[in-house]
Amino acid sequence: MAELTYRDAVAAGIAQEMARDERVVFLGEDIAAAGGVFKATVGLLDKFGPKRVRDTPISEQAILGAAMGAAMTGLRPIAEIMFSDFLAVCWDIVANEIAKSRYMTNGQVQMPLVIRTANGAGSRFGAQHSQSVENWAMMIPGIKVVAPAFPADVKGLIAAAVRDDDPVLIFEQKSLYPMKGEVPDGEYVDELGKARVLRRGKDCTIVALALMVHRALAAAEILEKEHGISCTVVDVRSLVPLDTATILAEVALTGRLVTVEENPRLCGWGAEIASIIADECFWELDGPIIRITTPHIPLPSADQLEDNTIPSVERIVREIREKID
């Protein structure tokens, strides 16, 4: 085990896969010479050379078009979209081409490609560079979607994504890049489609993703110590495939579901989980489902406004205190 930052775990995961399989290539804006605008890909150019680690022009369509072509012709590319907001620029390639080609060719074309992108708020980047858009990806049939909360998961899920024959989108929460955590040494591969139970309580089950996992854990600590409310915390990790078995089981144990989402409220990923729980777990529910989300507004860039917009530890504590008896 080594202690790595979330950003170092990105580089470690990519390096592990590039060293293992020379078909793995990496491309994106400023990812090579500059080591990434978030410094998450430092050293890869030196290690693997300019043929496999490529800076591209500022064109998201070019990046994903090239990655898609590479994947169709035998490589296993990793493409970076600098800010997840920019997925909107190249969404046709993601939603219509990358997501559908394997299906529409009856499996004759494989699409083993990975799109990594910096997602989410908390870093004062304003309305066009701070959105949480993992729910956009979640609603497109044909792509897998993960969002790691811990450095170890970053490394393990990047490895799992690269080895998967379907396209996988990895949403890295940009405010987590400096965060440190234990990461297994040597070759480490995780599994797509598995949630993780981080803490067990008896009063409610908090289901969270990425940055919100850390806030949910902090809130659970306060709720337990100061208010006598004990919470289970589940890190969803993978939205597609979704580990419904774990989520259903954990909600059934406490009888209450709380989702903590950075998505704006309408059609955030928690809505889908709420719907699944209402369908399949209704007779285990001991009270209404609680969704704690960013409101349906563009994100402000001013510090205090942004802090008041995405769910904070205080807000999670308050909402759970108010609604759980």
Add this chain to the structure above:
Amino acid sequence: MNIIMPQLGETVAEGVVTKWYKKVGDAVKADETLFDVETDKVSTEIPSPVAGIVAEIVVAEGVTAKVGATLAIIREAGDAKAAAKPAAAAPAVASVAPAAAPVLSQAPSGRPRVNAADRLSPVVRRLVAEHSLNPSDITGTGRDGRITREDVKEFIARRGSRPASAPAAVAAPAPVQAGQTVAFNGIRKRVAENTAKSWQTAPHVLQVAEADFLRVDQARKLHGAVWKAREGFSLTYLPFIVRAVSIALGKFPKLNASLQGDGLVLHRRINIGIAVDLNFDGLVVPVLKDVPAKSLPQIAREINDLAQRARAGKLRPDEMTEGTYTITNNGAFGTVITAPIINQPQVAILSADGIRKKPVVVESDGGDSIAIRPVGVLAQSFDHRAVDGSYSAAFLAEVKNAIETRNWEQALES
């Protein structure tokens, strides 16, 4: 307390007070109608949220007020402050904005207020029904006295080893007197709803076959004593019937099915529900799953276990779901035939009434003779939308054939 214009629909911003039922100085009881309000969507009576004296009417009849605006002030008993307070607050009408949430949250809803203790969550409803509890016996510790899941679990735990539905519930029928109304418990309510719905939607056809249980009886006699000593319970006819039915269902999949829209969903698994009577106080149907994969002794053990736990109110919820066919057994009282009601969404149900010794004509090459045989009645109700009489009859013949010809002794040794 300030009485405010309630929110009478999400998009409704204002309403007209059309009638006051009280004048200033009148006493009003909690939940007594206080005023009528009319919006572009509804016209409704609004009850007083508290008991007290009407201290002031701020908005007169015929005047429009915004949602959240103060309409009147009620002085609650012991509320000296309200009494002393001058007409201050809201000068008449519209100007009081609905703005802040706290104001709205005080609003009495258009409907009469529901006692939190009467509002049961899904899991509490389920537990109460499964354990045949009366919610009013349980002390709610949740907000506003709401009964939580933990409250029910604690109540069940405190009641200890006493079987859930048994003594208290069964003792209850005794004092029941003619002329009295007996309120349904949760299970009774569900049975009532489900049977009525099934009866109304599914055209039931009853079909009856007789089966000779000689070979079953011989196997029971041969193994019965050892079985009882080893397993601790008696070997009844039921496991044999369940096995025979599962064999027949494998050959007649349209009876192991559910109706859906204009089609029949044929189930891959054969999961047989066994109706268990809770001492005259309701009925539950635990489900024996994947019957074809189980040995006869295993079927016997699992039925015994399910029935015992059903009577003790200790079934897990997943043990009552996913049934694909149901068997009910009313034999204990010597009835001849019971026409059962289909357990929706299944399409057929079998009632096995008592197996009794009867004189039977036995045909042989040497001529006919009369023998004494254990004869059982297999009465199946099927949904005529799903299948027709000949299909059902062929199925019954298959069940009968299995009962009469299988090597049951060998089956018991597996």
